[in-house]
Amino acid sequence: MFDDGYTSCEFGLFGCPDGGWMFANLTDMPGVTPEMFDWWFAWHGLDTMRYAIWDKDDHYYCQSQSVEKNMDTSLSMKERYWDTYHDIKEAIADGQDPVPVKLHFVHPTEVGFDAEKLKEFKGTIVCTPAPAIMIHFMRPTATGCELRTRFYMG
Numbered sequence: 001m002f003d004d005g006y007t008s009c010e011f012g013l014f015g016c017p018d019g020g021w022m023f024a025n026l027t028d029m030p031g032v033t034p035e036m037f038d039w040w041f042a043w044h045g046l047d048t049m050r051y052a053i054w055d056k057d058d059h060y061y062c063q064s065q066s067v068e069k070n071m072d073t074s075l076s077m078k079e080r081y082w083d084t085y086h087d088i089k090e091a092i093a094d095g096q097d098p099v100p101v102k103l104h105f106v107h108p109t110e111v112g113f114d115a116e117k118l119k120e121f122k123g124t125i126v127c128t129p130a131p132a133i134m135i136h137f138m139r140p141t142a143t144g145c146e147l148r149t150r151f152y153m154g
Contacts, residue, residue, distance in 0.1 A: 020154030
C-alpha cells in the first residue's frame with residue numbers, strides 16, 4: 001500500500017488465496033489531511049453522535065473504553081487512539097440490523113506494516129487486528145488525501 005499507484009483491488013469484495021475475503025474501498029477526501037484523520041479517531045469515541053457523523057445510516061453507537069487516554073494532551077493524536085478499545089454498534093451492510101463489535105486500535109506494525117516504511121510515510125494508518133483486520137490507509141494527494149480501506153475476514 002506504500003507504493004505509488006493502485007492495485008487491481010481498490011474497490012469491491014475479493015476472495016483471498018487462503019479462503020478468506022477482503023473488502024476494499026477507495027475514497028477521495030479533498031481538503032482533508034492525515035492530521036485531521038488522526039484527530040477524528042482520537043475524538044469520535046467520546047460521543048455516539050460523533051461516530052454517526054461518519055455514517056448516519058449504519059453507525060448506531062460508539063464508546064471508547066479509554067476516555068482518559070483519548071483526551072490526554074501530552075500524547076500525539078495517534079498515541080491517543082493506539083491501544084484503545086471502542087464498543088460500537090453498526091450495520092455491516094445496507095438493510096442489516098446493527099451488531100455489537102469491540103474494536104482494538106493498534107500501532108500499524110501490529111497488523112504487519114513495516115516500521116522502516118512508516119518512518120518515511122507522510123500519511124496515517126488506523127487499524128485493528130480483530131475481529132477482522134481493518135485498515136484505513138490515508139495518503140496525501142495533490143488536493144488533500146485519499147482513504148484506502150481494507151477489511152480482511154476469514
